[in-house]
Amino acid sequence: MRSTRLFCRNAALAVAAFLALAGFVCPAAADIVVEGVPPAQAQAVRDYFPGASEEEVQAGLEALRASGRFGDAYVTRSGGNVIVHVAAGTVINRIAFEGNSKIKTENLEKIVRLAAHKSFNARVADEDSAHITEAYRVNGRAAARVSYRVVPLPNGTIDVVFKIDEGDKTGIKEIRFVGNTVFSSSRLKSMMETTEMNFYSFLKTSDVYDPERVAGDLELIRRFYLKNGYADFHIVSSDARYEPELGGYVLEVVIEEGPQYRVSSVDIESHLPDIDAGALRPLLRLAPGDVYNGVAVEQTVDALTREIAHKGYAFTQARPRGQRNPADRTVAVNFVLDEGPRVFIERINIRGNAKTREYVIRREFEVGEGDPYNRVLIDRAERHLNGLGYFKKVKITNEPGSAPDRVVINVDVEEQSTGSFNVSGGYSTTQGFIGEVSVSDSNFMGRGEAVRLSLEEGQRARGVTFSFTEPYFLDQRMSGGFDVYARKSDAWTYSYYSQTSYGATLRLGLPITEEITFQPHYSIYETQISIPNDSQKPYNDCQQPIPGYTPGFGYWLAPNTSNLSVFYNCMTNGEASLAIKDSVGARLTSALGYTLGFSNLDNPRNPRNGSTVTFTQDVAGLGGFSRFVRTSGEARYYHDLDFLNYGGWNFLSDMVGIGRVQAGNLTPLFGYQPRVFDNFNLGSNLVRGFAPGGIGPRDLSNWTSYQGNALGGTNYFGVTTEVQFPIWGLPKDIGLRGAVFNDVGSLWDFRGKTYYPKAYAAGLAFGQTNCLPYTAPTYGQGACLLTHPLGGGADTSAFQIRDSVGVSLLWQSPLGPIRFDYSFPIVKGPYDVTKRFNFSGGTTF
Known part of the structure; x- marks a missing residue:
């Protein structure tokens, strides 16, 4: 082993000697030498240079400069070494901003890379100026100008001051569509969250050019065309140009609409065993003959995928395939069920x-x-x-x-923020001036729970409400919650009694499908009725005379009938109905019920297409005083009227047709006679043009004050048709729209008492001996309630159609929705109380 090592070493030396004699020199590995910084920082600089090749050195130099850690840097070579010359830079004492008001300093500090106690780098300072300029551009200030200056300090450090000229707001001056012939530009703009600048711009930010928001708007437009059958639609380009002479952006969107397609056939093709395609056909959301609808295709894909997943095919997806036939403008839709990759x-x-x-x-x-x-x-x-x-x-x-x-x-x-504190106010012709303070959070403590506490105070109404909703009750896909409330309304022109209610409701929400929900609930509430009786509101002085005020009664309450008549008695100054007096006191109602709801609206907040249906039934009698079954239902249908817009008639665009049907029934149980507060008491909320409680059964015993003695009915129905439209010439983001409407409806069937023994006994004390009112000698109220005139005539408790037409002005104001209705009753009853003008504003209470 040792001899082998010696051999290898000697061989290497021999080869080296030979190459040296032949003139070859092996290049030594180049070193990275750092100059200009302390040794402790030199290694940090070397880390940017992985090698000594030209490409590696250039990349390392660019990365070093981009880091901003040093003042400046450049590279030279000497003796085969790479020498990196680094200027340490002056230490920054602080970063300051001047002239900023639209963007807070703490937000600007997050944008810049320069920082206190770091080295100054002119390149980074220039980049920070560009970043600040971009931040202002995104916030609608494209004309903003940013520069910086360096302020030397005695201790050798510097302050870096960014000087900002924010300029004027530079929003979108014009949104221009090119290539649209089916839908007008104003119709397409109405779908966008992005808006154009106008005199209302100081109150909004939607006219600021935001690329992400514009991209979202264009996606909405694409889906809108696909929903309406334009399967070939695509956006060719969108370009936002800043025009200095206009002081804002021009957003130009070029589109190609293509023809409208209809569905020629719809099939399901299953490649899965045990899956019968025919059994899945009820899940299809479109049918042959329909206008092609991309949203319906998407909904069908969702429904099919979920259904087959529940059948054990978890990897399977439904894939739509469309075969277009341009000749007859039809598309054959086929949903293919294939086993997907097992991932x-x-x-x-x-x-x-x-x-x-x-x-x-x-x-x-x-x-x-x-x-x-x-x-x-x-x-x-x-x-x-x-x-x-x-x-x-x-x-x-x-x-x-x-x-x-x-x-x-x-x-x-x-x-984003989910909590809110609102102080709002408004006025309505039924409640007068009213204000509300509310605190709410739809994501309370990050748990997804919704809570709301509101306090309401007005001229004729006040109350407090607390609500809580858990969207996943018991960790199941169902909601649970409760409401607790206390409300009071005062007597006034159209109601001769005050009402106070205290109650609570427990509720559940069970989704049956994506569009159908079942909501069981239990309510318990106490209703207190009182009748004011003083010189300002003497609504009970036939039974409780006011000394010195009630006709026929002096300060000693001694009846003096000599000056009484049909035209001068205790009822001529206003008197509550016997039915109202019989309801005085507190009554407890305990009811168990449910609401079945359906909705396929395209937009719950601002619907243009779709429908909603609600059916509610409550059974009162699980304890408490009341015994009845109350049933009510409502259906609304929305449809945009874009078919009136073909050919570029811009003033007909953005119109929505609305249809509404409502009905209700109250059935007493076990011989119970409904009280006034049990009945349906309707007016302008059923047929506009009528006062609150202005239609239906009423007590005509007192011909001088019947307008305040509405009794309510046990049956009602109503039909409304309405067309809402933009006001031509006004920007849509102002929120003003107009409407025309027609209301038809009826309220009928009073099933309460008509004879009141207590009132008869009270009348005997003052000389009233007859059941009927206006009987000599006292000409008092009597003991019988009349829903028809004393001398005969139409019964207000009978079924009778009311009809009205009118115009409306709707405003989505910064303070909340405001609506003005002016109605013309064209069919009414002889004792109905009309009220042509109705105004409501502020938030909805």
């Missing part, structure tokens, strides 16, 4: 959630770690997470796992 979820990483608990995010996935990977279910979870309202943005990506059949799912979320 499992190794891990789900949640990133970016500082407030939201991780389990709140994970529970939106129908799959978990170790489950089969299914792209459709992952996309579905992403849509659910984006719809929660907890996050500005949710993005789900994949990366390879530790094995070929493993995948890692990364969920990146960007949280």
Whole structure:
């Protein structure tokens, strides 16, 4: 072994000697020599240079300069060595900003790379100026100018001061569509969150150019065209140009619409054993003859994938295939069910959630770690997470796992504020001026729970409400919650009694399908009725005379009937109905019920297409005083009227047609006679143009004050048709829209008492001996309730149609929705109380 080593060494020396004699010299490995910094920092510089080749040296120099750790750097070569000359730079004492008001200093400090107690680098300072300029551009200040100056200090350090000229707001001056012929530019703009600048710009930020927001808007437009049958639609380009002469951006979007397609056939092709394609056909969301709808195709893919996954085919996805026929503009849709690759979820990483608990995010996935990977279910979870309202943005990506059949799912979320403190006010013709203070959070303590506490105070109403909702009650996909409230409303022109209610409701929400929910609930509440009786509101002085005020009664309450008549008695100053007086006191109601709901709206907040149906039934009698079954239902249908917009008639764009049907019934149980507060008391909320409680059964015993003595009915129905439209010439983001409407409805069938023995006994004390009112000598209220005129005529308790037409002005103001209605009753009853103008504003209470 030793001899072998000696041989190798001697051979190497011989080869070296031979090469030297022949004129060959082996180059030594070049060293990286650092000059200009202390030895302790030299190694940090060498780390940027992995080698001495020209490419490695140049890359290392660029990385060193980009790091900003030193003042400047350059490279020379000497004797085969690479010499890196580094200027240590002056130490920065502090970073300061001047002229900034639109972006806070603490936010600018996060943008710049220069920092106190680090070396100054002019290159990095220039880059920081560019970063600040970009931040202002994103915030709508593209004209902002940023420079910096260096201020030497006596101790040898410097201050770096960035001087900022923020300039004026530079939003989007114009959004221009090119290539659209089917839908007008104004219609397409109405779908965008991005808006144009106008005189309202100082109150909004949606006119600031934001590339991400524009990309989201263009995706909405793409989905809109696909939903309406334009399967060939695509966006050719979108370009935002800053125009200095305009002082803003011009956003130009070039599109190609293509023809509208209809569905020629819809089939399901299953390549899976034991899966009958015919049994899955009820899950199809489109049919032959329909306009092609990309959203319906997506919904069908979701439904099919979930159904076959439940049948044990976890790796299977439904894949849509469309065969276009340009000649007759049809498309044949085929959903293919194939077994996908057998890939499992190794891990789900949640990133970016500082407030939201991780389990709140994970529970939106129908799959978990170790489950089969299914792209459709992952996309579905992403849509659910984006719809929660907890996050500005949710993005789900994949990366390879530790094995070929493993995948890692990364969920990146960007949280947004979910709590709010609101102080709002408004006015309505039914409640007068009213204000509300509320505190709410839809993601309470990051648990996904919703809480709300509101305090309400107004001219004629006040109250407090607390609500709590757990969206995943008992860790199941059902919601649970409760509401606790206390409310009081005062007597006024259209109601001669005050009402106070205290109550609580327990509720559950059970999703049956994506569109159908079942919500059982239990309510218990106490209703207290009182009748004011003073000189301002003498609504009970026939039974409780007011000394010196009630006609016929002096200060000693001695009845003096000599000056009483039909036109001057205790009822002429206003008197509550016998039915209202019989309801005075506290009554407890305990009711068990449910609500069945359906909704397929395209946008729950601002619907343009789709429908909602709710059916509610409550059974009162599980304890308490009341005994009845109350049933009510409502259906709404929305449809945009874009068919009126073909040919570029811009003033007809963005119109929405709305249809509404509502009905209700109250059936007494076990001989119970409903009280006034049990009945349906309706007016403008059924047929506009009528006062609150202005239609239906009413007490006509007192012909001088029947408008405040609505009794309510046990049956109602109503039909509304309405068309909402933009106001031509006004920017849509102002929030003003107009509407025309027609309301038809009826409220009928009073089933309460008509004879009140207590009132008869009270009348005897004052000389009233007749059941009927206006009987001499006191001409008092009597003991009988009349829903028809004393001398005969139409019964207000009978079925009778009311009809009205009108116009509305709707404003989504910064303080909340405001609506003005002006109605013209064209069919009404002889004793109905009309009210043509109605105004409501502020938040919805």
